[in-house]
Amino acid sequence: MDSHAINDLxxxxxxxxxxxxxxxxxxxxxxxxxxxxxPNCVVFPRHTxxxxxxxxxxxxxxxxxxxxxAGTGLxxxxxxxxxxxxxxxSRMNRILEIDVENQCAVVQPGVVNADLSxxxxxxxxxxxxxxxxxxxxxxxxxxxxNSGGPHTLAYGVTTNHVHSLEAVxxxxxxxxxxxxxxxxxxxxxxxxxxxxxxxxxxxxxITVKLTRLPETVKTLLAIFDTVDDATETVVDITARGIxxxxxxxxxxxxIRAVEAYVHAGFPVDCAAVLLLxxxxxxxxxxxxxxEVADVCRLHHAREVRVARDARERDxxxxxxxxxxxxxxxxxxxxYVQDGVIPRTKLPQTLRRINEIGEKYGFEIGxxxxxxxxxxxxxxxxxxxxxxxxxxxVASADEIIGFCIEMGGSITGEHGxxxxxxxxxxxxxxxxxxxxxxxxxxxxxxxxLLNPGKIFPDTKGCGxxxxxxxxxxxxxxx
Amino acid sequence: xxxxxxxxxxxxQREFALTLSGFSATDxxxxxxxxxxxxxxxxxxxxxxxxxxxxxxxxxxxxxxxxALVDQGRLEIGDTFVTHIDRxxxxxxxxxxxxxxxxxxxxxxxxxxxxxxxxxxxFTSRVLRDFIYRRLLPYPKRIAAAARTLxxxxxxxxxxxxxxxGILRLxxxxxxxxxxxxxxxxxxxxxxxxxxxxxxxxxxxVAFFAGCVAQVTFSExxxxxxxVLQANGCEVVVTAEQVCCGALAAHAGVRDVARNLAxxxxxxxxxxxxxAIITNAAGCGSTLKEYSQLFTENEADLESACKFSAKVRDxxxxxxxxxxxxxxxxLPMRVTYQDxxxxxxxxxxxxxxxxxxxxxxxxxxVEMALSDLCCGSAGVYNVMEPKAALDLLSDKMHHAQQTKAxxxxxxxxxxxxxxxxxxxxxKTGQEVxxxxxxxxxxxxxx
Ligand SMILES: Cc1cc2nc3c(=O)[nH]c(=O)nc-3n(C[C@H](O)[C@H](O)[C@H](O)COP(=O)(O)OP(=O)(O)OC[C@H]3O[C@@H](n4cnc5c(N)ncnc54)[C@H](O)[C@@H]3O)c2cc1C
Ligand code: SF4
Ligand code: SF4
Numbered sequence: 001m002d003s004h005a006i007n008d009l010x011x012x013x014x015x016x017x018x019x020x021x022x023x024x025x026x027x028x029x030x031x032x033x034x035x036x037x038x039p040n041c042v043v044f045p046r047h048t049x050x051x052x053x054x055x056x057x058x059x060x061x062x063x064x065x066x067x068x069x070a071g072t073g074l075x076x077x078x079x080x081x082x083x084x085x086x087x088x089x090s091r092m093n094r095i096l097e098i099d100v101e102n103q104c105a106v107v108q109p110g111v112v113n114a115d116l117s118x119x120x121x122x123x124x125x126x127x128x129x130x131x132x133x134x135x136x137x138x139x140x141x142x143x144x145x146n147s148g149g150p151h152t153l154a155y156g157v158t159t160n161h162v163h164s165l166e167a168v169x170x171x172x173x174x175x176x177x178x179x180x181x182x183x184x185x186x187x188x189x190x191x192x193x194x195x196x197x198x199x200x201x202x203x204x205x206i207t208v209k210l211t212r213l214p215e216t217v218k219t220l221l222a223i224f225d226t227v228d229d230a231t232e233t234v235v236d237i238t239a240r241g242i243x244x245x246x247x248x249x250x251x252x253x254x255i256r257a258v259e260a261y262v263h264a265g266f267p268v269d270c271a272a273v274l275l276l277x278x279x280x281x282x283x284x285x286x287x288x289x290x291e292v293a294d295v296c297r298l299h300h301a302r303e304v305r306v307a308r309d310a311r312e313r314d315x316x317x318x319x320x321x322x323x324x325x326x327x328x329x330x331x332x333x334x335y336v337q338d339g340v341i342p343r344t345k346l347p348q349t350l351r352r353i354n355e356i357g358e359k360y361g362f363e364i365g366x367x368x369x370x371x372x373x374x375x376x377x378x379x380x381x382x383x384x385x386x387x388x389x390x391x392x393v394a395s396a397d398e399i400i401g402f403c404i405e406m407g408g409s410i411t412g413e414h415g416x417x418x419x420x421x422x423x424x425x426x427x428x429x430x431x432x433x434x435x436x437x438x439x440x441x442x443x444x445x446x447x448l449l450n451p452g453k454i455f456p457d458t459k460g461c462g463x464x465x466x467x468x469x470x471x472x473x474x475x476x477x
Numbered sequence: 478x479x480x481x482x483x484x485x486x487x488x489x490q491r492e493f494a495l496t497l498s499g500f501s502a503t504d505x506x507x508x509x510x511x512x513x514x515x516x517x518x519x520x521x522x523x524x525x526x527x528x529x530x531x532x533x534x535x536x537x538x539x540x541x542x543x544x545a546l547v548d549q550g551r552l553e554i555g556d557t558f559v560t561h562i563d564r565x566x567x568x569x570x571x572x573x574x575x576x577x578x579x580x581x582x583x584x585x586x587x588x589x590x591x592x593x594x595x596x597x598x599x600f601t602s603r604v605l606r607d608f609i610y611r612r613l614l615p616y617p618k619r620i621a622a623a624a625r626t627l628x629x630x631x632x633x634x635x636x637x638x639x640x641x642x643g644i645l646r647l648x649x650x651x652x653x654x655x656x657x658x659x660x661x662x663x664x665x666x667x668x669x670x671x672x673x674x675x676x677x678x679x680x681x682x683v684a685f686f687a688g689c690v691a692q693v694t695f696s697e698x699x700x701x702x703x704x705v706l707q708a709n710g711c712e713v714v715v716t717a718e719q720v721c722c723g724a725l726a727a728h729a730g731v732r733d734v735a736r737n738l739a740x741x742x743x744x745x746x747x748x749x750x751x752x753a754i755i756t757n758a759a760g761c762g763s764t765l766k767e768y769s770q771l772f773t774e775n776e777a778d779l780e781s782a783c784k785f786s787a788k789v790r791d792x793x794x795x796x797x798x799x800x801x802x803x804x805x806x807x808l809p810m811r812v813t814y815q816d817x818x819x820x821x822x823x824x825x826x827x828x829x830x831x832x833x834x835x836x837x838x839x840x841x842x843v844e845m846a847l848s849d850l851c852c853g854s855a856g857v858y859n860v861m862e863p864k865a866a867l868d869l870l871s872d873k874m875h876h877a878q879q880t881k882a883x884x885x886x887x888x889x890x891x892x893x894x895x896x897x898x899x900x901x902x903x904k905t906g907q908e909v910x911x912x913x914x915x916x917x918x919x920x921x922x923x
Binding site: 019021023024026027028030031032044070071072088090091093110112114115118133135136137261322323324325326327329333334 | 512513515516517518519520521522523527531532533534539542543546551552555557558574575576577578846
C-alpha cells in the first residue's frame with residue numbers, strides 16, 4: 001500500500017491507531033471463520049469524524065476499506081479479500097445514551113452486545129438480539145450481519161431492534177438513516193443497511209430499542225431417545241399455535257461434547273434434547289410451559305425437566321451458547337454450517353445429514369434453532385490433511401444443496417461474506433443478483449467498501465476458487 | 478540424523494512443520510494444546526488487555542495465534558512477539574470463558590519459556606529479571622535481608638533518598654512507592670517448624686504454606702490464617718524446609734528455577750501426613766495445584782507432583798468445604814468482593830470465599846460489576862507494565878466505589894497490595910482485607 005496513504009492515516013489518527021507491519025497484519029487475516037485474507041493496514045478510529053477522514057483517505061488513494069467489529073463473524077465478512085484498510089471499531093465502544101423512559105439506547109458500533117444488556121440490567125431492560133457470540137460480538141457486527149439468536153423466535157432479529165443509524169457512505173458522506181420511532185415514513189433505509197454485511201456503509205452510531213425483561217421465564221429441557229421424536233415435537237408445538245420464546249435442539253453427539261464442558265446435567269445417553277423457553281406474564285407462561293411439556297411427552301420424551309431457578313436456567317443456556325466451542329474439545333478443526341429449511345422438513349433433513357456424514361466419513365453434530373428451521377451442522381475434520389478439508393467443504397455443500405431442495409436457504413444468520421458467495425447462484429438467478437448489485441452500487445459505486453463479498457465476482461457460474469489450507473489451529477467455524 | 482523417513486503423509490507434514498518451527502524442542506507450546514483454540518473470539522471481551530487497547534495482538538486469540546505462527550515458522554520470537562506475550566496478565570480470564578477448553582495459562586508459560594531460551598532482553602531488564610527470579614525469590618534468607626534493608630528505609634523515611642540514589646530506579650520503582658508493600662516488624666520466618674494445636678475437637682491436620690515475600694509483608698495475614706484454622710478445629714503444621722512455590726518464576730518462563738523449588742517443596746511437605754496443604758495466596762495455590770505441568774511424563778518427579786498437588790487447597794476452598802464451627806460475632810459492615818484471578822480463573826473457585834463472607838453475621842456483601850476482571854496486580858505485572866496496571870486499577874476502583882462498600886475483600890496478597898494502592902491513589906477510603914482477615918476479626922477470642 002502507498003506509504004503516503006499510511007502517513008496520512010497516521011497523521012489523522014496518531015501512530016498508535018495505525019498498524020501496517022507484516023507481523024501485525026498477520027493477526028487480522030482471520031475472523032471466526034476459516035477464510036483467510038490479509039489487509040494492508042489496520043486502523044482504530046475513536047469517533048465518527050475519524051471514520052469520515054479514513055474514508056476520504058481511502059478514496060484519495062483508491063484503496064478498499066473493510067469494517068470489523070470483534071471478528072467473530074463466521075463467513076469471512078470482516079476480512080480484506082482484496083487487501084486494503086481494515087477499519088476496526090473496537091475502540092469506538094462507548095454507550096452514548098440510555099433512555100429508560102423511551103426504552104432505547106444510543107451506542108457506538110464497537111459496544112459489545114452483552115455489555116449493553118449488563119449496563120441496563122438495573123432498569124429491567126435488555127437488548128434482545130442474543131447471538132451465541134453475544135459476550136464478544138459487537139452491536140456494529142450484529143447490525144451488519146442482522147444477527148439472531150435463540151430468542152429470535154419470539155423477539156425477532158437485530159433489524160427489529162434498530163431505530164436508526166448514523167453511517168459513513170463509501171464516498172465519505174455522513175448520513176443518518178431512520179428516525180427515533182420504529183416505523184418511519186419513506187423507505188425503510190435502516191432495514192436495507194441492517195444485514196448488508198458491511199457492503200453499503202461503515203456504521204458509526206446505532207440507536208437501538210431496549211426490551212423489557214419478561215416477568216416470568218420458564219426453561220424446559222426435554223430429553224428424547226430418537227431424533228425423529230424431537231423434531232416431530234417441534235413441528236407439533238408450532239402447529240398448535242404456541243410460540244415459545246426459544247426452541248433449540250442439540251443432538252446426542254453434541255450433548256456429550258457440551259456436557260463434558262458445562263456439566264449442566266445433560267443426559268449423555270440420549271439421542272436429542274430440546275431446550276424450550278416460554279415467557280410472559282406469570283400465569284400465561286406457566287400455562288404455556290405445561291402445554292409444551294405435554295406435547296413433548298406425547299412424542300415420547302423420556303423426561304421433561306423444568307429449571308427451578310435462575311442458576312439452573314443459566315446452566316442450561318450456558319450449554320447451548322457454548323456448544324460450538326465445546327466441540328473444539330473433540331477436534332481441533334470443525335466447520336459450522338448455517339442452513340435454513342422449513343421446519344416441517346426437519347426430520348428428513350436430519351436423516352439426510354446423517355447419511356452425508358456417513359458417506360464422507362465425518363462425524364457431524366447438529367445444533368439448531370429448531371423453532372425457525374435454522375440448522376447448524378458441525379462437521380469435524382483434521383485441517384492438517386488437505387484432502388479432508390476439501391471433503392469437509394464438499395459435504396457441507398451437499399447439506400446446503402439439500403436445504404435448498406427442501407425449499408430453504410444457504411444461510412440463516414452467519415451471512416454470505418466470502419464463504420458462500422459461490423453458492424448464491426443456487427438460490428438466485430443472475431437477474432436477481434443484478435438487482436441487488438444495483439442497490440449496492442447506488443451507495444458503494446466504485447466498490448471500495450468490502451469488495452468481493454456476497455456476490456460471486458465473476459459473472460456466470462462455475463467459478464472455482466481454491467482456498468489456502470488453514471493454518472494449524474485454525475478452524476472452519 | 479533421522480534414520481527412517483516419515484511413514485505417512487501426516488508424519489511428513491508434522492516433520493515439515495517441526496523443521497520450520499521457531500520454538501526449540503523442549504518447554505514449548507504444543508500443537509495439541511494451542512490448536513484447541515478455534516479462534517471463535519468469544520474470549521476477547523473478557524481479556525483485560527484487549528479491553529484496554531482493542532488490539533487482536535493483545536487478545537487471547539491473538540496471542541495464541543502468535544504462538545501458532547512462531548511454531549509454523551511464520552513469525553520470529555522478536556520484539557513484537559515478546560511485547561504482546563509480556564503484556565499478558567496471565568489472569569486466565571480467557572480460560573474461564575473459552576468453550577473449547579484451551580489451557581491458556583499452560584501454553585502462555587511455555588511461550589515465555591521459549592522467550593527465555595531464544596530472546597535476548599535489554600540489559601537492565603535482564604539484570605532485573607535475573608535478580609528477582611534467580612537470586613532473590615528462591616532464597617528465604619535473601620528475602621529477609623532485602624526486607625530488612627527496605628524496612629530500614631521505610632522506618633527512617635528515607636524512601637525519597639532511596640529514590641534519589643537510584644536504588645528504586647534500578648528496580649523500576651521510582652513512581653511506585655504507593656505499591657511497595659509495608660515491611661512487617663515481625664517476620665513470619667520465626668514460625669517455620671512450629672505446630673499449632675486445634676481448638677476443641679480436632680477435625681483435620683493441615684500443613685500451612687507460608688509463601689516467600691508474604692513472610693515479610695503478610696506475616697499478620699499468615700498468623701490470622703492459622704488462628705482461623707485452629708479455631709475451626711485444625712491442627713496446623715508450618716513445615717520447616719518449605720520454599721517459594723515458584724509461581725512467579727514459572728509465569729515468567731524461568732522453569733528450571735520453578736522446577737527446583739517444586740522439588741524442594743515435595744521433600745519439605747510429606748503430603749501423606751496431612752489432610753491438606755493450605756495456602757492463603759491464590760497465586761501460589763494455582764501453581765502448587767499445577768506442579769505436574771512443570772514435569773514431562775517420564776520424569777519421576779511427576780508422581781511426587783501429582784501427590785503433592787492433590788493435597789493443595791486454597792484456604793477459602795478448604796474452610797467452605799470443612800464448614801465453619803467457630804462462633805463469630807457480628808461485624809456490621811458493607812463489603813464487596815474482588816475475585817482474585819488465580820482463584821476464580823486459575824482454580825475455578827468462585828463461591829467459596831463468598832460463602833465465608835456471608836457466614837459472618839451482619840456483614841452485607843454487595844457485588845461489584847466485573848468483579849472477576851483483573852485489578853492489574855498480576856504478580857509483578859504492576860512493576861513491569863505500570864501504565865496498564867494503573868489503568869486497570871482505576872476501572873476497578875470505580876466499580877468498587879460504586880458499591881459503597883466500606884471494605885474490599887479479596888483472596889490473594891498481591892491483589893491486596895494493588896487494591897490498597899488503588900484506595901490510596903483514588904482516595905476511596907476503603908479498607909482492603911483478605912477474606913480470612915474478616916473471619917479472624919469476627920472470631921470470638923478468649
Ligand atoms: C461461537 C460463535 C457463535 C455464534 N453464534 C451466532 C448466532 O447465534 N447468531 C448469529 O447471528 N451469529 C452468530 N455468530 C456469528 C457472529 O458472531 C455474528 O455475525 C456477529 O454479529 C458478528 O459480530 P462481530 O462484531 O464479531 O463482527 P465482525 O465479524 O467483525 O464483522 C462482521 C461483518 O460486519 C461488518 N462490520 C462490523 N462492524 C461494522 C461497522 N461498524 N460498520 C460496517 N460494517 C461493519 C464487517 O465488515 C463484516 O462484514 C457466532 C459466532 C461464533 C464465533
Ligand atoms: S474462546 Fe477459546 S477457542 Fe475461542 S478464541 Fe478464545 S481461546 Fe480460542
Ligand atoms: S490471561 Fe488474561 S490478559 Fe492474558 S490473554 Fe488471557 S484474559 Fe488476556
